[in-house]
Amino acid sequence: MFDNNVSAPALIGTSGDSLREAFGKALAAIADEFPKLVVLDADVAGGTGVHHFRKAHPERLIQFGIAEQNMMAAAGGLAAVGMLPVVTGFAVFLSRAFEQARLSISYCKRNAKIVASHPGLDVGPDGGSAQALEDIAAFRAIPGMTVISPADPYETALATRAILEFEGPVYMRTGRSAARRLFGDDHVFEIGKGEIIRHGHDVTLVACGVEVARALDAADLLIDAGISARVVNMATIKPIDIELLARCARETGAIVTAEDHNIHGGLGSAVAEAVAKVHPCPIEFVGVNDTFGTSGEPDELADHFAITAPFIAKSAERAVARKRGLQ
Amino acid sequence: MTSAKITVRNGAIPADAPDTDIEVQIADAARFVRRHTIASIFRAGSGHPGGALSCADILACLFGAELNVWPSGTDERLRDRFVLSKGHACPALYAIGAYHGFCDKTAALALRKLGSPFQGHPHVRDLPWVETSTGSLGQGFSVALGMAMGMKLQKMPSRTYVVLGDGELQEGEVWEAAMCAAHHKLDNLCAIVDYNKLQSDASNDVIMRIEPLADKWRAFGWTVFEIDGHNIPEILSTLHLAASTHNHPSVLIAHTVKGKGVPYMENGPAWHGSVKLTRQQAEEALAALGADRQEIMELLDV
Numbered sequence: 001m002f003d004n005n006v007s008a009p010a011l012i013g014t015s016g017d018s019l020r021e022a023f024g025k026a027l028a029a030i031a032d033e034f035p036k037l038v039v040l041d042a043d044v045a046g047g048t049g050v051h052h053f054r055k056a057h058p059e060r061l062i063q064f065g066i067a068e069q070n071m072m073a074a075a076g077g078l079a080a081v082g083m084l085p086v087v088t089g090f091a092v093f094l095s096r097a098f099e100q101a102r103l104s105i106s107y108c109k110r111n112a113k114i115v116a117s118h119p120g121l122d123v124g125p126d127g128g129s130a131q132a133l134e135d136i137a138a139f140r141a142i143p144g145m146t147v148i149s150p151a152d153p154y155e156t157a158l159a160t161r162a163i164l165e166f167e168g169p170v171y172m173r174t175g176r177s178a179a180r181r182l183f184g185d186d187h188v189f190e191i192g193k194g195e196i197i198r199h200g201h202d203v204t205l206v207a208c209g210v211e212v213a214r215a216l217d218a219a220d221l222l223i224d225a226g227i228s229a230r231v232v233n234m235a236t237i238k239p240i241d242i243e244l245l246a247r248c249a250r251e252t253g254a255i256v257t258a259e260d261h262n263i264h265g266g267l268g269s270a271v272a273e274a275v276a277k278v279h280p281c282p283i284e285f286v287g288v289n290d291t292f293g294t295s296g297e298p299d300e301l302a303d304h305f306a307i308t309a310p311f312i313a314k315s316a317e318r319a320v321a322r323k324r325g326l327q
Numbered sequence: 328m329t330s331a332k333i334t335v336r337n338g339a340i341p342a343d344a345p346d347t348d349i350e351v352q353i354a355d356a357a358r359f360v361r362r363h364t365i366a367s368i369f370r371a372g373s374g375h376p377g378g379a380l381s382c383a384d385i386l387a388c389l390f391g392a393e394l395n396v397w398p399s400g401t402d403e404r405l406r407d408r409f410v411l412s413k414g415h416a417c418p419a420l421y422a423i424g425a426y427h428g429f430c431d432k433t434a435a436l437a438l439r440k441l442g443s444p445f446q447g448h449p450h451v452r453d454l455p456w457v458e459t460s461t462g463s464l465g466q467g468f469s470v471a472l473g474m475a476m477g478m479k480l481q482k483m484p485s486r487t488y489v490v491l492g493d494g495e496l497q498e499g500e501v502w503e504a505a506m507c508a509a510h511h512k513l514d515n516l517c518a519i520v521d522y523n524k525l526q527s528d529a530s531n532d533v534i535m536r537i538e539p540l541a542d543k544w545r546a547f548g549w550t551v552f553e554i555d556g557h558n559i560p561e562i563l564s565t566l567h568l569a570a571s572t573h574n575h576p577s578v579l580i581a582h583t584v585k586g587k588g589v590p591y592m593e594n595g596p597a598w599h600g601s602v603k604l605t606r607q608q609a610e611e612a613l614a615a616l617g618a619d620r621q622e623i624m625e626l627l628d629v
Contacts, residue, residue, distance in 0.1 A: 070469045076473060077473020078473040078476060081478055082403060103462070107452075
């Protein structure tokens with residue numbers, strides 16, 4: 001096994017790619033650099049982007065059938081004997097193997113990666129049962145688990161390499177829908193680092209995943225309201241970049257978080273925990289308000305559940321008003 | 328079953344040793360495991376004696392003659408992996424480890440204590456030689472499967488062994504793993520079911536029937552052996568047969584007695600759960616296991 005005669009696909013992270021496709025292409029392209037890499041699939045390779053990897057490296061794709069619990073714990077065993085396993089699947093189904101990730105991966109400190117596609121409302125028409133809105137909260141609560149949610153196809157490709165080079169368990173969210181390219185070829189991704197991607201001084205919009213593009217749009221909307229909004233791409237939710245948050249809280253005095261996830265336990269909670277400790281300031285939370293999703297197109301759902309740019313902008317206005325009331 | 332010449336796979340005992348010598352050595356290890364189990368659970372004030380005693384002979388056989396494991400060795404390619412998937416039986420695992428020098432015998436009596444690496448369920452970051460952390464039933468089996476897969480992918484000559492409880496077989500994950508191991512032809516994976524017929528609250532039959540057990544494993548594509556899990560020559564010769572199985576994973580359904588060796592515990596589900604042993608109960612159990620006054624004092628007091 002482990003033939004190295006496959007040429008790397010050229011296009012990675014093209015605009016219009018979904019994050020899952022970008023992940024699958026990147027994985028296929030860089031596999032030769034990681035001789036112990038194996039990818040674990042539960043019969044959803046066509047949906048997770050892993051079909052690109054399977055095509056390039058069929059002998060390194062391990063099929064587990066529709067049995068996520070066994071797959072997750074087996075990844076712990078593969079890592080224990082020196083392999084570099086990447087567990088792939090839909091976010092909502094990998095969550096059913098939460099306890100396997102907890103015990104057989106993180107508690108054992110195994111170098112195994114979990115990459116979940118189909119998170120949040122971004123899943124769309126499959127409906128509420130398929131939309132994982134709790135996964136960041138759940139995996140963030142596991143000691144030793146790094147949690148990542150990249151924002152665009154290019155960053156997803158960079159993050160794919162970063163998690164393979166990183167030693168330790170990682171949970172990474174990709175995404176189902178076509179995504180707009182936000183970052184240029186000079187973009188750098190570093191685990192644990194947030195990045196200011198738009199400057200501003202009245203409020204900081206902290207977002208991850210598909211909400212980063214919406215936060216940028218919200219910053220445009222806020223110009224008309226006379227508010228200068230800073231935008232932070234917080235691609236690593238755990239460990240959160242507390243220094244950057246302290247700086248933004250100090251310099252802008254108000255924060256809005258935005259995520260395609262329940263408002264409880266995800267990015268917003270992680271930001272609030274950090275800011276409360278280092279530089280308390282008004283925070284508003286944009287996310288799904290502790291409810292389940294439903295069927296619809298992703299953009300319709302984002303509007304229906306109030307996580308699009310206008311809602312982020314409204315929250316920013318509230319945060320700024322609260323800040324001024326406090327001052 | 329009248330066994331052929333016992334084969335010692337791991338070189339722990341000279342291969343040409345008479346069968347009786349091998350039996351005597353392994354019986355001695357099993358007796359040590361049972362005494363140590365009682366003493367550590369007494370000292371802890373809690374722990375699961377029944378299922379630890381029922382798998383004592385199996386562990387003694389595995390570590391004594393089958394597993395290529397050694398306390399000082401670190402050769403990742405050659406080392407067999409052993410997983411105690413029924414992690415609550417860990418007093419027996421700690422004891423067999425202590426017997427073979429993986430840890431200190433006296434230190435291993437500090438079961439379930441703050442600061443002790445001998446937790447109430449095995450943890451690989453406290454004790455590397457337990458190979459993986461267990462205690463959530465079903466998971467150890469999947470981890471063992473992953474280890475066996477990784478060995479095959481890397482063409483390692485080593486094998487993976489895993490001991491499962493019978494109640495554990497009620498976990499759906501076990502059958503996900505059973506299907507997967509057969510599908511991937513993991514003939515380097517050997518499962519041993521400690522079939523003592525009792526689980527936490529009552530018998531398997533009352534809680535959730537698992538029979539017909541051999542048929543289930545066969546239907547899932549495994550090579551099945553049924554043995555007396557307290558008959559040392561039979562355990563050893565069957566492990567040897569299992570190791571020469573090709574294309575199929577193998578399972579030993581080992582019929583055992585819960586609480587084996589301590590008459591007042593035998594076949595009593597009350598001794599499954601985490602129990603507190605009184606001094607009198609501990610002494611009675613150790614006496615039944617052949618310990619004299621001096622040995623009892625050393626085990627319970629030193």
